[in-house]
Amino acid sequence: MSQGYKFSFPVKGDNFDDAGKASVEIKRFLKGLGITGDVLRRTAIAIYESEVNIISYARQGNINICVTDASILINIRDNGPGITDIEQAMKQGYSTADDHIREMGFGAGMGLFNIKNCSDDFEILSEVNRGTLLKISINR
Amino acid sequence: MNLTLLAEKLNLSVVCGGDGLDREVSGGYMGDLLSDVMANSREGDVWITCQSHQNIVAVSVLKEHVGIILVLGKKPDDDTIEKASREGIPLLVTELSGFETVGRIYNLLHP
């Protein structure tokens, strides 16, 4: 990642009670760094959806953020099962969530779609049985 | 006001159950939590939801709704369409949000 203000938030998997807690904290943090309005909102939404993905599918993950004058760069890594078909996973409404996840109101299949819509640049790298890396860039 | 007229006024797409569109709409219920729908909705309601899976059909049949409207352009699952066709439950889709859809239906029911 390029020069900028960097910080990292760990996210514990299968912890639905705390879903969104990291995102709310990160949003507050970014606001303190002078990020506002639509940029702040889109960043928060992208991070929230990523956080819920980690919680839903992985044992653990990390949200790494680098704030520069030009943009907010977010790398999200998890050690989850990986995504077998990325193109399919990107489709609105497609979900691999089990009943347990859906019963809590998650798993509607909008996550990656929403993240992409919020990002100016977006890349997914994933390896089955190893994990997933999301690289998101939002211009200031 | 029947479902045919409602579909016309709101420009709804009819996915299936066209034979049932002459049913009179006596009220509306909006919700995605099936237990709440079971507890609170009434016979003659048109059910407005974003849920597209096949369980919605059983709920509609049990509660004797006149039909189901899916919002935000949601497409019902194939299973859902198959079940709804079999049970004679009209499935309609709108591109509008739930709030906009309900607002317009509410105005039509309470002129």
Add this chain to the structure above:
Amino acid sequence: MTLHEIRELLDARVLAGGNHLDVEVKTAFSADLMSDVLAFAKPGSIMITGLTNPQIVRIASIVDNSAILIVRGKIPPDETITLAEELEIPVLSTKYILFEASGRLYANGIVGCVRKIEGPGSVVPL
């Protein structure tokens, strides 16, 4: 409408953020499930929902809802109210069902966040 006026119109109880009722609300997003809220709700809109868990408060904070209106006479658990107070998000509860509450607000000039979707995966916001 202000939150004051909404409270009166819907005979609602104020559960959190009682000193923020002067806030002006122009748009609303109604849903029991939160995924569409993240995708479509506009900043400043009031979230109208039958869900009562703390998630609704976190999501309202993420998408910048001006307030949350809980329907069906539901009273949320303490964790939800505490979180709402902490994040300064007003929470109201009305006995009306989602259909009735949304309908009445619409009749009083509140509009939705999405008026039309052009095609699969493409949204035209208000």
